[in-house]
Amino acid sequence: MNVPAVRLTEKMALTLAASLLAAAALLAPVAAAQASPASGSGQTVSASSHDRWLHVRVTNPGNNEETVRVNVPLELAEKVLPTINKNRLHSGKVRFDDVDCHGVDLHALVDAVRTSKDGEFVTVQSKDADVRVAKQNGYLFVHVFEKNRPKHSQVEVKVPMKVVDALFSGGKDELDIVAALHALSAQGDTELVSVKDEENTVRVWVDSKNVTD
Amino acid sequence: MILAKLALGFCGTVAVAGAYTFHEGVMRVDEDHYDGRHVHVWVPAAIVPMALHVVPSRRFERALEHAGPWLPTLRELTKQLKRYPEADFVEVQDGRQHVHIRTHQGKLLIDVTEPGETVHVACPLVMLEDIARELEAKSPAA
Numbered sequence: 001m002n003v004p005a006v007r008l009t010e011k012m013a014l015t016l017a018a019s020l021l022a023a024a025a026l027l028a029p030v031a032a033a034q035a036s037p038a039s040g041s042g043q044t045v046s047a048s049s050h051d052r053w054l055h056v057r058v059t060n061p062g063n064n065e066e067t068v069r070v071n072v073p074l075e076l077a078e079k080v081l082p083t084i085n086k087n088r089l090h091s092g093k094v095r096f097d098d099v100d101c102h103g104v105d106l107h108a109l110v111d112a113v114r115t116s117k118d119g120e121f122v123t124v125q126s127k128d129a130d131v132r133v134a135k136q137n138g139y140l141f142v143h144v145f146e147k148n149r150p151k152h153s154q155v156e157v158k159v160p161m162k163v164v165d166a167l168f169s170g171g172k173d174e175l176d177i178v179a180a181l182h183a184l185s186a187q188g189d190t191e192l193v194s195v196k197d198e199e200n201t202v203r204v205w206v207d208s209k210n211v212t213d
Numbered sequence: 214m215i216l217a218k219l220a221l222g223f224c225g226t227v228a229v230a231g232a233y234t235f236h237e238g239v240m241r242v243d244e245d246h247y248d249g250r251h252v253h254v255w256v257p258a259a260i261v262p263m264a265l266h267v268v269p270s271r272r273f274e275r276a277l278e279h280a281g282p283w284l285p286t287l288r289e290l291t292k293q294l295k296r297y298p299e300a301d302f303v304e305v306q307d308g309r310q311h312v313h314i315r316t317h318q319g320k321l322l323i324d325v326t327e328p329g330e331t332v333h334v335a336c337p338l339v340m341l342e343d344i345a346r347e348l349e350a351k352s353p354a355a
Binding site for chain 1: 307
Protein backbone atom coordinates (compact mmCIF):
# COMPACT_ATOMS: atom_id res chain seq x y z
CA MET A 1 0.00 0.00 0.00
CA ASN A 2 1.42 3.42 -0.97
CA VAL A 3 1.86 6.34 1.48
CA PRO A 4 -1.18 8.50 0.46
CA ALA A 5 -3.48 5.49 0.76
CA VAL A 6 -2.18 4.72 4.26
CA ARG A 7 -2.69 8.38 5.33
CA LEU A 8 -6.21 8.36 3.92
CA THR A 9 -7.01 5.16 5.77
CA GLU A 10 -5.66 6.68 8.98
CA LYS A 11 -7.82 9.81 8.46
CA MET A 12 -10.91 7.68 7.88
CA ALA A 13 -10.25 5.61 10.97
CA LEU A 14 -9.69 8.74 13.01
CA THR A 15 -12.90 10.38 11.76
CA LEU A 16 -14.91 7.21 12.39
CA ALA A 17 -13.47 6.85 15.88
CA ALA A 18 -14.22 10.52 16.67
CA SER A 19 -17.81 10.16 15.40
CA LEU A 20 -18.36 7.03 17.45
CA LEU A 21 -16.86 8.61 20.55
CA ALA A 22 -19.04 11.71 20.20
CA ALA A 23 -22.14 9.56 19.68
CA ALA A 24 -21.26 7.33 22.62
CA ALA A 25 -20.64 10.31 24.88
CA LEU A 26 -23.97 11.86 23.98
CA LEU A 27 -25.95 8.66 24.08
CA ALA A 28 -24.49 7.23 27.28
CA PRO A 29 -26.78 9.16 29.69
CA VAL A 30 -29.82 8.23 27.61
CA ALA A 31 -28.86 4.58 27.55
CA ALA A 32 -28.33 4.62 31.29
CA ALA A 33 -31.73 6.22 31.78
CA GLN A 34 -33.43 3.62 29.62
CA ALA A 35 -31.64 0.66 31.16
CA SER A 36 -32.10 1.47 34.83
CA PRO A 37 -34.93 -0.27 36.64
CA ALA A 38 -37.95 1.65 37.89
CA SER A 39 -37.80 2.64 41.52
CA GLY A 40 -40.38 1.45 43.95
CA SER A 41 -41.85 3.54 46.70
CA GLY A 42 -39.60 3.92 49.66
CA GLN A 43 -36.42 3.50 47.66
CA THR A 44 -35.89 7.10 46.71
CA VAL A 45 -33.39 9.46 48.26
CA SER A 46 -33.75 13.02 49.36
CA ALA A 47 -33.19 15.66 46.70
CA SER A 48 -31.47 17.95 49.16
CA SER A 49 -30.88 17.70 52.86
CA HIS A 50 -32.50 21.06 53.60
CA ASP A 51 -35.68 20.39 51.61
CA ARG A 52 -38.80 20.17 53.69
CA TRP A 53 -41.54 17.79 52.64
CA LEU A 54 -45.21 17.78 53.47
CA HIS A 55 -46.53 14.25 53.76
CA VAL A 56 -50.08 12.98 53.74
CA ARG A 57 -50.79 9.35 54.44
CA VAL A 58 -54.17 7.70 54.55
CA THR A 59 -54.32 4.08 55.55
CA ASN A 60 -57.04 1.66 56.37
CA PRO A 61 -55.92 -0.50 59.28
CA GLY A 62 -58.41 -3.20 58.33
CA ASN A 63 -57.43 -3.29 54.70
CA ASN A 64 -53.83 -3.02 53.55
CA GLU A 65 -54.96 -2.57 49.95
CA GLU A 66 -56.26 0.95 50.57
CA THR A 67 -53.55 3.53 51.00
CA VAL A 68 -52.85 7.05 49.86
CA ARG A 69 -49.38 8.52 50.06
CA VAL A 70 -48.65 12.08 49.03
CA ASN A 71 -45.24 13.72 49.38
CA VAL A 72 -44.89 17.36 48.37
CA PRO A 73 -41.75 19.47 48.68
CA LEU A 74 -42.80 22.67 50.48
CA GLU A 75 -40.59 24.76 48.22
CA LEU A 76 -42.26 23.31 45.14
CA ALA A 77 -45.67 24.16 46.57
CA GLU A 78 -44.46 27.68 47.44
CA LYS A 79 -43.32 28.27 43.87
CA VAL A 80 -46.21 26.62 42.06
CA LEU A 81 -49.17 27.90 44.08
CA PRO A 82 -48.74 31.58 43.08
CA THR A 83 -49.05 30.59 39.42
CA ILE A 84 -52.56 29.21 39.98
CA ASN A 85 -55.35 31.72 39.56
CA LYS A 86 -58.58 29.84 39.74
CA ASN A 87 -61.78 30.45 41.69
CA ARG A 88 -60.80 31.81 45.09
CA LEU A 89 -57.10 31.04 44.81
CA HIS A 90 -55.04 33.93 43.49
CA SER A 91 -51.32 34.54 43.85
CA GLY A 92 -51.06 31.95 46.57
CA LYS A 93 -53.88 33.46 48.62
CA VAL A 94 -57.39 32.16 49.20
CA ARG A 95 -60.19 34.67 49.50
CA PHE A 96 -63.09 34.05 51.86
CA ASP A 97 -66.08 36.11 52.88
CA ASP A 98 -68.28 36.64 55.91
CA VAL A 99 -70.61 33.87 54.83
CA ASP A 100 -67.77 31.34 55.11
CA CYS A 101 -67.02 32.45 58.65
CA HIS A 102 -70.64 32.87 59.77
CA GLY A 103 -69.88 36.45 60.77
CA VAL A 104 -66.84 35.62 62.89
CA ASP A 105 -63.91 38.01 62.49
CA LEU A 106 -61.15 35.46 62.05
CA HIS A 107 -58.36 38.03 62.13
CA ALA A 108 -59.54 39.38 65.48
CA LEU A 109 -59.88 35.84 66.78
CA VAL A 110 -56.35 34.89 65.72
CA ASP A 111 -55.02 38.13 67.14
CA ALA A 112 -56.67 37.38 70.45
CA VAL A 113 -55.17 33.88 70.51
CA ARG A 114 -51.73 35.21 69.59
CA THR A 115 -51.63 37.80 72.37
CA SER A 116 -53.07 35.54 75.05
CA LYS A 117 -50.98 33.37 77.33
CA ASP A 118 -50.72 29.62 76.97
CA GLY A 119 -53.79 27.79 78.11
CA GLU A 120 -57.00 26.08 77.12
CA PHE A 121 -59.44 28.26 75.23
CA VAL A 122 -62.22 25.81 74.59
CA THR A 123 -63.12 22.72 76.52
CA VAL A 124 -66.31 20.89 75.69
CA GLN A 125 -67.20 17.60 77.27
CA SER A 126 -70.45 15.97 76.24
CA LYS A 127 -71.77 12.48 75.84
CA ASP A 128 -71.11 12.67 72.11
CA ALA A 129 -67.70 14.30 71.96
CA ASP A 130 -64.90 16.01 73.79
CA VAL A 131 -63.40 19.10 72.18
CA ARG A 132 -60.32 20.93 73.35
CA VAL A 133 -58.64 23.96 71.81
CA ALA A 134 -55.44 25.15 73.45
CA LYS A 135 -52.28 27.12 72.91
CA GLN A 136 -49.10 25.71 74.32
CA ASN A 137 -45.38 26.28 73.67
CA GLY A 138 -45.98 28.15 70.43
CA TYR A 139 -48.44 25.62 69.04
CA LEU A 140 -52.18 25.73 68.60
CA PHE A 141 -53.81 22.42 69.49
CA VAL A 142 -57.24 21.21 68.48
CA HIS A 143 -58.37 17.90 69.89
CA VAL A 144 -61.70 16.27 69.07
CA PHE A 145 -62.74 12.94 70.47
CA GLU A 146 -66.04 11.54 69.21
CA LYS A 147 -67.67 8.93 71.36
CA ASN A 148 -70.90 7.98 69.65
CA ARG A 149 -69.45 5.77 66.96
CA PRO A 150 -68.91 2.04 66.88
CA LYS A 151 -65.26 2.77 67.30
CA HIS A 152 -64.25 6.08 68.80
CA SER A 153 -62.76 8.60 66.41
CA GLN A 154 -60.07 11.03 67.28
CA VAL A 155 -58.82 14.16 65.54
CA GLU A 156 -55.67 15.93 66.63
CA VAL A 157 -54.40 19.08 64.98
CA LYS A 158 -51.17 20.74 66.00
CA VAL A 159 -50.21 23.90 64.14
CA PRO A 160 -47.25 26.16 64.98
CA MET A 161 -48.51 29.64 65.89
CA LYS A 162 -45.99 31.11 63.43
CA VAL A 163 -47.78 29.24 60.67
CA VAL A 164 -51.16 30.51 61.87
CA ASP A 165 -49.77 34.06 61.96
CA ALA A 166 -48.39 33.70 58.44
CA LEU A 167 -51.69 32.26 57.23
CA PHE A 168 -53.52 35.39 58.39
CA SER A 169 -50.77 37.80 57.40
CA GLY A 170 -52.49 38.75 54.14
CA GLY A 171 -55.48 40.99 53.63
CA LYS A 172 -58.60 41.03 55.78
CA ASP A 173 -60.51 38.46 53.79
CA GLU A 174 -57.78 36.16 52.66
CA LEU A 175 -55.54 33.35 53.80
CA ASP A 176 -51.94 33.55 52.65
CA ILE A 177 -51.19 29.91 51.88
CA VAL A 178 -47.73 30.58 50.46
CA ALA A 179 -46.67 32.53 53.56
CA ALA A 180 -47.98 29.69 55.73
CA LEU A 181 -46.00 27.12 53.72
CA HIS A 182 -42.92 29.28 54.03
CA ALA A 183 -43.38 29.50 57.79
CA LEU A 184 -43.98 25.76 57.93
CA SER A 185 -40.73 25.05 56.09
CA ALA A 186 -38.85 26.94 58.80
CA GLN A 187 -40.26 24.63 61.48
CA GLY A 188 -38.69 21.39 62.61
CA ASP A 189 -40.24 17.99 62.02
CA THR A 190 -43.88 18.41 62.99
CA GLU A 191 -46.93 16.20 63.06
CA LEU A 192 -49.73 18.51 61.95
CA VAL A 193 -52.83 16.38 61.71
CA SER A 194 -53.75 12.97 62.97
CA VAL A 195 -57.18 11.46 62.43
CA LYS A 196 -58.18 8.01 63.55
CA ASP A 197 -61.62 6.54 63.10
CA GLU A 198 -63.13 3.14 62.53
CA GLU A 199 -62.18 3.12 58.86
CA ASN A 200 -59.14 5.26 58.22
CA THR A 201 -56.05 6.70 59.74
CA VAL A 202 -54.90 10.02 58.34
CA ARG A 203 -51.56 11.62 59.08
CA VAL A 204 -50.22 14.94 57.84
CA TRP A 205 -46.70 15.89 58.83
CA VAL A 206 -43.59 17.76 57.77
CA ASP A 207 -40.04 16.45 57.77
CA SER A 208 -36.93 16.47 55.62
CA LYS A 209 -37.43 13.04 54.05
CA ASN A 210 -39.02 12.54 50.68
CA VAL A 211 -40.57 9.21 51.58
CA THR A 212 -43.42 8.42 53.91
CA ASP A 213 -41.91 5.35 55.57
CA MET B 214 -12.15 6.20 -2.12
CA ILE B 215 -14.67 9.02 -2.65
CA LEU B 216 -17.47 6.56 -1.96
CA ALA B 217 -15.79 5.57 1.27
CA LYS B 218 -15.49 9.23 2.31
CA LEU B 219 -19.16 9.79 1.49
CA ALA B 220 -20.20 6.75 3.47
CA LEU B 221 -18.07 7.85 6.39
CA GLY B 222 -19.53 11.36 6.30
CA PHE B 223 -23.05 9.94 6.14
CA CYS B 224 -22.45 7.56 9.02
CA GLY B 225 -20.88 10.32 11.12
CA THR B 226 -23.80 12.64 10.41
CA VAL B 227 -26.34 9.95 11.24
CA ALA B 228 -24.51 9.14 14.46
CA VAL B 229 -24.35 12.77 15.56
CA ALA B 230 -27.94 13.45 14.48
CA GLY B 231 -29.06 10.33 16.35
CA ALA B 232 -27.13 11.36 19.40
CA TYR B 233 -28.69 14.83 19.32
CA THR B 234 -32.18 13.46 18.75
CA PHE B 235 -31.99 11.14 21.72
CA HIS B 236 -29.87 13.25 24.05
CA GLU B 237 -32.95 14.37 26.02
CA GLY B 238 -34.28 10.83 26.26
CA VAL B 239 -37.49 9.33 25.00
CA MET B 240 -41.09 10.07 25.82
CA ARG B 241 -42.99 6.81 26.23
CA VAL B 242 -46.69 6.17 26.41
CA ASP B 243 -47.75 2.54 26.82
CA GLU B 244 -51.40 1.57 27.06
CA ASP B 245 -52.60 -2.00 27.38
CA HIS B 246 -56.35 -2.64 27.39
CA TYR B 247 -58.23 -5.76 28.45
CA ASP B 248 -59.72 -6.10 24.96
CA GLY B 249 -56.28 -6.64 23.48
CA ARG B 250 -55.73 -3.11 22.26
CA HIS B 251 -52.21 -1.87 22.82
CA VAL B 252 -50.86 1.58 22.21
CA HIS B 253 -47.12 2.09 22.43
CA VAL B 254 -45.67 5.45 21.49
CA TRP B 255 -41.98 6.21 21.75
CA VAL B 256 -40.97 9.69 20.70
CA PRO B 257 -37.52 11.29 21.05
CA ALA B 258 -38.00 14.07 23.59
CA ALA B 259 -35.98 16.58 21.56
CA ILE B 260 -38.40 16.29 18.64
CA VAL B 261 -41.60 17.25 20.48
CA PRO B 262 -40.79 20.91 21.27
CA MET B 263 -39.27 21.20 17.79
CA ALA B 264 -42.50 19.87 16.26
CA LEU B 265 -44.54 22.34 18.32
CA HIS B 266 -42.34 25.11 17.04
CA VAL B 267 -43.18 24.39 13.40
CA VAL B 268 -46.89 23.67 13.80
CA PRO B 269 -48.94 26.79 12.89
CA SER B 270 -50.34 28.70 15.87
CA ARG B 271 -53.93 28.45 14.58
CA ARG B 272 -53.77 24.68 15.18
CA PHE B 273 -53.31 25.36 18.87
CA GLU B 274 -55.87 28.12 19.31
CA ARG B 275 -58.65 26.03 20.86
CA ALA B 276 -56.30 24.02 23.05
CA LEU B 277 -54.54 27.16 24.24
CA GLU B 278 -57.88 28.78 25.10
CA HIS B 279 -58.42 26.09 27.73
CA ALA B 280 -54.84 25.36 28.71
CA GLY B 281 -53.55 28.95 28.59
CA PRO B 282 -54.15 29.84 32.25
CA TRP B 283 -52.39 26.65 33.35
CA LEU B 284 -49.24 27.04 31.25
CA PRO B 285 -47.35 29.15 33.81
CA THR B 286 -48.25 26.50 36.38
CA LEU B 287 -47.01 23.72 34.12
CA ARG B 288 -43.79 25.59 33.40
CA GLU B 289 -43.10 26.32 37.07
CA LEU B 290 -44.07 22.79 38.10
CA THR B 291 -41.71 21.16 35.61
CA LYS B 292 -38.96 23.61 36.50
CA GLN B 293 -39.38 22.71 40.17
CA LEU B 294 -39.73 18.97 39.51
CA LYS B 295 -36.30 19.01 37.88
CA ARG B 296 -34.92 19.71 41.35
CA TYR B 297 -36.34 16.39 42.50
CA PRO B 298 -35.14 13.84 39.94
CA GLU B 299 -35.76 10.89 42.28
CA ALA B 300 -38.94 11.26 44.29
CA ASP B 301 -42.32 9.68 44.93
CA PHE B 302 -45.08 12.26 44.90
CA VAL B 303 -48.36 10.41 44.86
CA GLU B 304 -49.22 6.78 45.37
CA VAL B 305 -52.80 5.60 45.66
CA GLN B 306 -53.70 1.98 46.15
CA ASP B 307 -57.37 1.09 46.15
CA GLY B 308 -57.90 -2.61 45.87
CA ARG B 309 -56.55 -3.62 42.50
CA GLN B 310 -56.31 -0.05 41.30
CA HIS B 311 -52.97 1.63 41.63
CA VAL B 312 -51.80 5.10 40.68
CA HIS B 313 -48.21 6.12 41.08
CA ILE B 314 -46.70 9.49 40.16
CA ARG B 315 -42.98 9.92 40.64
CA THR B 316 -39.79 11.18 39.11
CA HIS B 317 -36.95 8.88 38.21
CA GLN B 318 -33.72 9.88 36.49
CA GLY B 319 -35.11 13.19 35.31
CA LYS B 320 -38.35 11.73 33.99
CA LEU B 321 -41.88 12.14 35.20
CA LEU B 322 -43.39 8.68 35.48
CA ILE B 323 -47.12 8.13 35.74
CA ASP B 324 -48.30 4.55 36.18
CA VAL B 325 -51.96 3.66 36.35
CA THR B 326 -52.92 0.05 36.84
CA GLU B 327 -56.42 -1.31 37.11
CA PRO B 328 -57.99 -4.62 36.20
CA GLY B 329 -57.86 -4.96 32.43
CA GLU B 330 -56.05 -1.73 31.75
CA THR B 331 -52.61 -0.30 32.38
CA VAL B 332 -51.16 3.02 31.36
CA HIS B 333 -47.53 3.96 31.75
CA VAL B 334 -46.24 7.38 30.81
CA ALA B 335 -42.61 8.40 31.00
CA CYS B 336 -41.83 11.97 30.08
CA PRO B 337 -38.46 13.74 30.38
CA LEU B 338 -38.93 16.82 32.58
CA VAL B 339 -36.73 18.87 30.24
CA MET B 340 -39.18 18.13 27.45
CA LEU B 341 -42.20 19.13 29.56
CA GLU B 342 -40.56 22.43 30.42
CA ASP B 343 -39.72 23.05 26.76
CA ILE B 344 -43.31 22.26 25.76
CA ALA B 345 -44.72 24.61 28.42
CA ARG B 346 -42.39 27.38 27.26
CA GLU B 347 -43.23 26.77 23.61
CA LEU B 348 -46.99 26.76 24.26
CA GLU B 349 -46.74 29.88 26.40
CA ALA B 350 -44.97 31.63 23.52
CA LYS B 351 -47.79 30.57 21.21
CA SER B 352 -50.61 31.55 23.57
CA PRO B 353 -52.49 34.75 22.72
CA ALA B 354 -51.65 36.22 26.13
CA ALA B 355 -47.90 36.06 25.38
